[in-house]
């Protein structure tokens with residue numbers, strides 16, 4: 001039998017060194033816990049590697065709202081549409097999709113909006129505080145995000161989004177063409193209107209951010225262990241994390257923060273969750289030939305552009321095809337083509353392409369929860385399109401939950417056994 005690693009007692013093991021696991025591990029370490037983060041690779045190489053870098057506090061609305069799902073059948077017929085389901089994956093998706101539809105009832109939608117808004121309402125301040133605490137304040141942009149509309153009709157089509165923001169007091173400013181040009185001269189004259197979201201900021205490089213948080217975690221005494229978690233031993237309480245190479249790590253508490261891979265681990269722990277991967281793509285353009293200060297979204301064309309430390313990043317779209325299928329980079333080429341409509345001088349000659357797995361729950365809000373079955377076991381997963389946005393807030397709330405402090409939000413709506 002393999003010998004237990006000398007992790008020691010009073011320890012917390014966090015499974016997953018993405019932005020969620022790293023931010024949480026660091027917060028727990030800061031509060032005096034002895035924390036080990038386990039990842040099968042180096043920190044930050046999952047979805048957190050290549051996201052669109054946006055602290056997107058305006059994007060909490062459930063994907064299951066009618067203005068979105070009514071367009072899904074049309075999108076599915078369009079090979080270049082913003083949502084694509086690979087035919088071979090459709091049967092696997094049915095149970096998730098039925099829950100997605102169930103999350104579109106008007107009463108349910110109102111509740112989900114409030115749950116997303118409760119997290120987004122604190123996300124920027126929590127992110128700023130986390131970055132400042134760890135000497136990383138310069139990683140955050142000062143400028144917000146511009147949401148583009150070709151004309152009044154496109155703006156009206158996105159009106160429900162703006163109305164939800166108004167309901168939750170999230171600031172925004174409607175701009176006409178001269179104001180858009182004054183903020184971002186590279187934006188095409190085809191764009192007649194925009195909404196500025198001043199609280200949507202971006203980080204310079206999401207991967208480097210995870211690396212910096214991980215380095216800080218280690219500097220405070222935290223341990224990072226490389227290994228793939230295969231199973232667990234538990235009775236009433238969690239006992240050990242077992243790795244595929246046979247190593248066993250005893251722990252008083254375990255947190256599952258393995259992004260889209262959390263589903264398999266939750267199942268092994270007897271708590272299956274309807275977690276899917278919404279695959280997304282980015283193109284990182286090293287020499288774009290233009291400069292931008294704001295990030296840009298164009299809701300009708302379903303893409304985002306973010307100025308980052310390594311050039312301009314273009315991304316977006318959702319592909320439902322599971323964890324194993326190879327990437328289809330035609331999807332990133334479509335987003336670049338669309339971005340060049342908004343930014344006609346954008347050059348795309350030297351670039352890299354990337355695909356990542358958003359951990360997506362059918363009701364859009366994450367799981368921030370103690371286990372319903374096993375003492376000492378916790379889950380911080382399912383952050384979907386907003387894992388970077390929610391990371392600092394997740395770290396604070398989960399650290400409260402784990403250390404027995406009262407979380408600043410009622411976490412009941414985010415519990416694991418809500419499905």
Ligand SMILES: Cc1cc2nc3c(=O)[nH]c(=O)nc-3n(C[C@H](O)[C@H](O)[C@H](O)COP(=O)(O)OP(=O)(O)OC[C@H]3O[C@@H](n4cnc5c(N)ncnc54)[C@H](O)[C@@H]3O)c2cc1C
Pocket residue numbers: 015016017018019020021038039040041042043044045046047048049050051052053054055056227228229230257258259260261262278279280281282315316355356357358359381382383384385386387388389390
């Ligand atoms: C194209 C795209 C754009 C996005 N844009 C944004 C954005 O602008 N703003 C935003 O807020 N969010 C965005 N997101 C979403 C965001 O990236 C994710 O929600 C977030 O990265 C999830 O973080 P995580 O730590 O939960 O998962 P991950 O970053 O995927 O980390 C999970 C980690 O767990 C490890 N792991 C998994 N299984 C095991 C195992 N069995 N044993 C050991 N280790 C394991 C993996 O190796 C990985 O490192 C985007 C996502 C994509 C794909």
